[in-house]
Amino acid sequence: MTAVKKMRTCRACGQEKPTSDFYKDKRTKDGTQSKCKPCFCEAQARYIKKQDPAVRSAKNAKYGRAHRLRKSYNISTQDFSDMLMRQGGKCAICGREGTLCVDHDHITGAVRGLLCRGCNTGIGGLGDSVANLMAAVEYLRRSP
Numbered sequence: 001m002t003a004v005k006k007m008r009t010c011r012a013c014g015q016e017k018p019t020s021d022f023y024k025d026k027r028t029k030d031g032t033q034s035k036c037k038p039c040f041c042e043a044q045a046r047y048i049k050k051q052d053p054a055v056r057s058a059k060n061a062k063y064g065r066a067h068r069l070r071k072s073y074n075i076s077t078q079d080f081s082d083m084l085m086r087q088g089g090k091c092a093i094c095g096r097e098g099t100l101c102v103d104h105d106h107i108t109g110a111v112r113g114l115l116c117r118g119c120n121t122g123i124g125g126l127g128d129s130v131a132n133l134m135a136a137v138e139y140l141r142r143s144p
Contacts (some may be wrong), residue, residue: 008032012039045138073111080085081113091116 006019011034022032023040033040045080048056066077080102090097092113100114106128126132 006030010034010036010039012036012043019092069102073104075102075111079111080114087114091119093119106131 007016008019008022008030009016010022013036015036016096017036019030019032021036022034023037024031025033028034037041063132069075069077069080084100087100089100091100092115093104094116096118098116101117101120103112103115103120103123104110123133126136
């Protein structure tokens with residue numbers, strides 16, 4: 001017995017196509033978008049091209065960062081700026097200036113401060129463990 005393919009008419013090009021030629025969309029009755037995949041991609045490309053690149057870039061930078069800080073660490077861009085000012089724009093461990101990462105406790109989620117990538121990676125690599133950090137300090141002291 002052969003399976004019957006469900007068909008749908010694309011709202012953009014007017015062609016009848018199998019539903020597999022449409023992206024999924026849980027919000028619709030049949031579970032697919034109203035435009036076929038090629039028409040959808042073409043519409044997206046036109047939309048993006050129509051936007052001013054400078055505005056789009058600034059908007060992505062501003063709202064992307066704010067969203068990431070809020071979602072990942074539950075802090076605002078103002079909270080980040082305040083921490084940066086309190087630390088003098090430097091890493092809380094080594095004092096390097098430059099791009100700083102938000103350091104947080106992986107168990108509680110509490111933000112501890114801002115660290116350079118090297119210090120943040122080092123602490124993370126040691127499993128956020130004081131015991132592992134102390135063992136690393138002892139190791140470095142023993143080394144010639």
